[in-house]
Amino acid sequence: MKKISRLLAVAVVLLGFTIHVSADEGLQTNDLAIVGARIYTAPDAEPIEDGVVVIRGGKIAKVGTRKKVKIPRGIQVINAEGNILTAGFWNSHVHLLSPAQLGAANAKPEILSGELQAMLTQWGFTTVFDVASSTKSALALQRRIASGEVVGPNILTVGDAFYPKDGTPIYVRDLYATNGLASGEVATPEEASARAVRQLEAGTNGVKIFAGSIVGGAIGVLPMRVDIAKAIVDAAHQHGKLAFAHPSNMAGLKVAIEANVDVLAHPTAMDGGGAPGDWSPELIARMRSNNMALIPTLSLFEIEINRSGGNSEVVSKALDMLANEVRLYSGAGGQILFGTDVGYTDLYDTTREYQLLSKVLSWRQLLASLTTAPAEKFGFAAHKGKIMKGMDADLVLLADDPEKDSTAFANVKYTIRDGRVIWTDTAK
Numbered sequence: 001m002k003k004i005s006r007l008l009a010v011a012v013v014l015l016g017f018t019i020h021v022s023a024d025e026g027l028q029t030n031d032l033a034i035v036g037a038r039i040y041t042a043p044d045a046e047p048i049e050d051g052v053v054v055i056r057g058g059k060i061a062k063v064g065t066r067k068k069v070k071i072p073r074g075i076q077v078i079n080a081e082g083n084i085l086t087a088g089f090w091n092s093h094v095h096l097l098s099p100a101q102l103g104a105a106n107a108k109p110e111i112l113s114g115e116l117q118a119m120l121t122q123w124g125f126t127t128v129f130d131v132a133s134s135t136k137s138a139l140a141l142q143r144r145i146a147s148g149e150v151v152g153p154n155i156l157t158v159g160d161a162f163y164p165k166d167g168t169p170i171y172v173r174d175l176y177a178t179n180g181l182a183s184g185e186v187a188t189p190e191e192a193s194a195r196a197v198r199q200l201e202a203g204t205n206g207v208k209i210f211a212g213s214i215v216g217g218a219i220g221v222l223p224m225r226v227d228i229a230k231a232i233v234d235a236a237h238q239h240g241k242l243a244f245a246h247p248s249n250m251a252g253l254k255v256a257i258e259a260n261v262d263v264l265a266h267p268t269a270m271d272g273g274g275a276p277g278d279w280s281p282e283l284i285a286r287m288r289s290n291n292m293a294l295i296p297t298l299s300l301f302e303i304e305i306n307r308s309g310g311n312s313e314v315v316s317k318a319l320d321m322l323a324n325e326v327r328l329y330s331g332a333g334g335q336i337l338f339g340t341d342v343g344y345t346d347l348y349d350t351t352r353e354y355q356l357l358s359k360v361l362s363w364r365q366l367l368a369s370l371t372t373a374p375a376e377k378f379g380f381a382a383h384k385g386k387i388m389k390g391m392d393a394d395l396v397l398l399a400d401d402p403e404k405d406s407t408a409f410a411n412v413k414y415t416i417r418d419g420r421v422i423w424t425d426t427a428k
Contacts, residue, residue, distance in 0.1 A: 030058040030393065030419030033071045036081035037397065039063065041387040043368040053085065055393040058419035063387055083413060084401050086367060087387050088126030088394030090374035093265055093295045093339025094119070096133040096141060096157070101343075102179050104141035109150045112141065116152035119342050121423040123350045124396040124412040127154040127374070127384065129339075131244050131265055132208050134181060135159030135199050142203075151422050154394075156205040156378065158244060160184050162192060162232050164224040167213035189231035196235035205378075207236040208244040209259070212252020221248045229259035242378065257286050263293045263337065263377070266300070267325040279325050284332050293377050295339035296326045298356040303345055319356060327360035335377060336361065338369040351410040358406035366406055393419035 032055045039051035041063065052069040054062040062069045071077065098115055100107040120128055130138050138157035144150040163169070165187040168176065175181070186192035196207050209229050212221045233243040237260075244263045245256035253268050264287070268279075287294075301322055305315050330336050340353050357366060375385025383392045395416040400408035415423040 037085035095343030132161035212248030
């Protein structure tokens with residue numbers, strides 16, 4: 001996989017991308033009224049028809065029907081008649097790896113804003129979890145967004161990933177060499193724990209282990225030692241943070257379970273020579289007992305299998321197995337988080353992920369994976385994930401209704417974070 005060349009190609013395109021959040025500068029205020037929408041306040045709630053949301057100081061001040069909610073005089077109004085309003089979306093699996101993002105401390109703000117718009121905010125994402133990049137650069141980008149210098153979503157990050165000794169994945173070696181990034185490999189539990197503590201105390205929001213690392217050659221997938229994996233995960237838990245794992249195959253998944261990982265970054269439908277991963281009821285029960293969440297990233301697998309030369313039959317069979325794992329895990333009560341692996345892939349458009357997931361998840365389950373599930377999993381449920389009085393005004397206005405077609409989640413008219421419009425469809 002020529003990952004770095006794809007990232008550089010994307011960056012070249014984005015150099016000419018101009019950030020444009022609204023034709024009306026007044027819409028950048030965090031006092032707004034959104035009027036006339038069909039409002040899905042939560043995935044399990046009945047919609048509010050002809051609804052109104054009033055935002056004051058970046059918080060939701062009022063929610064209800066137009067008949068019952070008085071619109072404050074002089075407030076900026078978004079006419080949302082015929083549109084759908086939901087809580088802001090989360091993408092729980094992204095990477096901040098473009099040249100500008102890896103140099104976020106000094107990159108031009110308009111370049112960073114343009115990249116984030118193309119990757120994330122135009123698809124409705126108000127919060128994202130970067131699950132492996134550079135600790136230093138990701139935290140710098142967090143600060144610049146928080147200050148208002150860069151326009152983008154709220155960013156959570158694990159910073160640098162943890163790999164087994166001699167286990168840097170084959171597809172990121174060029175990226176590390178080109179950008180002078182420090183090795184992510186750890187050889188002992190003591191080394192792993194100490195580095196995890198340093199990253200967490202620097203401000204990262206979690207850790208990520210490569211429980212199974214694709215190194216190629218005769219080895220194929222190199223599993224991380226369980227004692228090392230446990231040391232990293234324990235450090236995160238001691239700091240009140242969560243641990244992600246990239247499993248790659250069944251051996252990696254078992255390492256993740258033994259280490260008590262919180263979030264599985266991918267399913268594992270393919271194992272070794274193309275045999276099914278075989279998620280048995282017993283395996284699922286162990287994952288559930290760990291309260292493990294799953295991020296499907298189905299479109300990633302389609303991209304990679306196509307890139308490796310798989311024919312349509314191979315692609316279809318693999319996607320069926322992957323989707324079945326998602327169906328089984330969701331059906332057993334497992335938590336599903338939406339994520340696309342964007343930043344590793346250059347497929348920014350989320351339509352295909354919704355198409356694939358809609359085969360095994362209802363539109364309400366998809367909405368939960370975008371809103372309430374990640375807010376709950378990552379500790380933000382008290383103020384994000386639903387449209388309720390007092391919650392953060394992180395909102396998405398859709399052109400079409402996902403109840404009719406789940407791909408409507410990708411047809412975004414406005415993305416609003418903390419009451420400020422950070423993207424509108426006038427930017428297309």
